[in-house]
Amino acid sequence: MASTAHYDYLIIGQGLAGSLLAWCLTQKAARVLVLDDGHATASSMVAAGLINPLAGMRFNHSPLVHDWLRSLEQTYNELAGLAGQDFLQWLDMLRLFRSAEQIRFYQRQKDKAGITMLIGEKLDSDNFPQPVQAPWGGFEQHRTGWVRLPKLLAFMAEWMQERDMLRHQTVDWNDLAPGDKGVTCNGIQADHAIFCDGYRSMHNPWFDWLPFAPDQGEILTLKRVSDQSLPDRIINGATWLLPVDKGRYRLGATHYHDRQDNQPTESGKERLLEGMEKLLRHPQALELERNDAGVRPATADRQPFIGTHPEQPRLHMFNGFGAHGSLTIPWYAQRMAAWLLSGDPLPQNADIRRYAQDA
Ligand SMILES: Cc1cc2nc3c(=O)[nH]c(=O)nc-3n(C[C@H](O)[C@H](O)[C@H](O)COP(=O)(O)OP(=O)(O)OC[C@H]3O[C@@H](n4cnc5c(N)ncnc54)[C@H](O)[C@@H]3O)c2cc1C
Secondary structure, X not given: OOOOOEEEEEEEOOOXXXXXXXXXXXXXXXXXXXXXXXXXXXXXXXXXXXXXXXXXXXXXXXXXXXXXXXXXHHHXXXXXXXXXXXXXXXXXXXXXXXXXXXXXXXXXXXXXXXXXXXXEEEEOOOOOOOOEOOOOOEEEEOOOEEEOHHHHHHHHHHHHHHOOOXXXXXXXXXXXXXXXXXXXXXXXXXXXXXXXXXXXXXXXXOOOOOOXXXXXXXXXXXXXXXXXXXXXXXXXXXXXXXXXXXXXXXXXXXXXXXXXXXXXXXXXXXXXXXXXXXXXXOHHHEEEEEEEEEEEOOEOOOOOEEEEOOOOOOEEEEEOOOOOHHHHHHHHHXXXXXXXXXXXXXXXXXXXXXXXXXX
């Protein structure tokens, strides 16, 4: 395709959000071009890709949880079929209580209609089924797992390159010129531009009225170095441990709201390793292989930022997926594509028009 081609949608950022939105739009025959800076700040490349529908200390769930689960299974499996490799791995999670109060939260959630398939039996500390230290006991969680995000992004990049719809380019927001008939950006012409650039969009002059709340995090990759027993399910206490491929484990994650860099630190590493010492019966069976850091594109009200600029109808945002992108992006990408292509209403919780008075 020549560089003067006209596109329906110009997407900035090829993280999970940009990749899945590009996929949804092209499935409906839209002409899409994606620009990415080589994943320079991609949190998708750092993330463990955990899928955990019961969030936080109180094990709350969103009313959208079943839509999210249905949609992610369909999308990741469809892409796996195309790629000939699996991206989604279902794996049960054992949640560890950290206080008597948390046991009460569990009991309250367990009785709620609609989530019985997510929340399992209470487990006593005496006969806890995994080699972990669980002084308060815990419970089983189902419909949890993880997504092989770097593999998925690499496949999506290859798929786009074969169709001439991905370019390695850093976009300067000031080079974007929206007008009545479309958007231009360094000679590229498109009907619309969509920002999928992760936390960097907090500096985007077109959308600087959106309250991003970036959440920097560090994560470790460990490898098994002995035969001592280690968990074969996801363990989630103050720290979480995820068994991944080839005898590797991911251990995470820290949260720093005052940092926006992707430099792992000695103190972050120590904090996570201390968490592992408290978590495992045999922490010496794991050895540190690497540590990574990234910035989650989190938001002040913990809801995504999706939709159209209130005064610039050619500019859009698909962002703000915080710590749960693997779970939520597949469903929101379908909704965003339906909004752009057919004008179907956006989910109100995520629509950026909730902040339009600040624009
Ligand atoms: C330590 C850590 C652990 C995490 N663990 C999990 C987890 O277990 N489960 C989960 O669901 N989520 C997790 N997350 C969050 C997850 O990473 C996000 O929810 C999700 O990946 C965000 O995807 P995105 O595409 O919106 O943003 P990103 O992945 O950040 O993608 C944005 C892309 O845009 C590019 N870009 C930015 N600016 C420009 C520009 N000007 N021009 C061109 N390209 C640009 C970036 O380089 C990047 O490639 C974790 C994050 C961190 C940091």
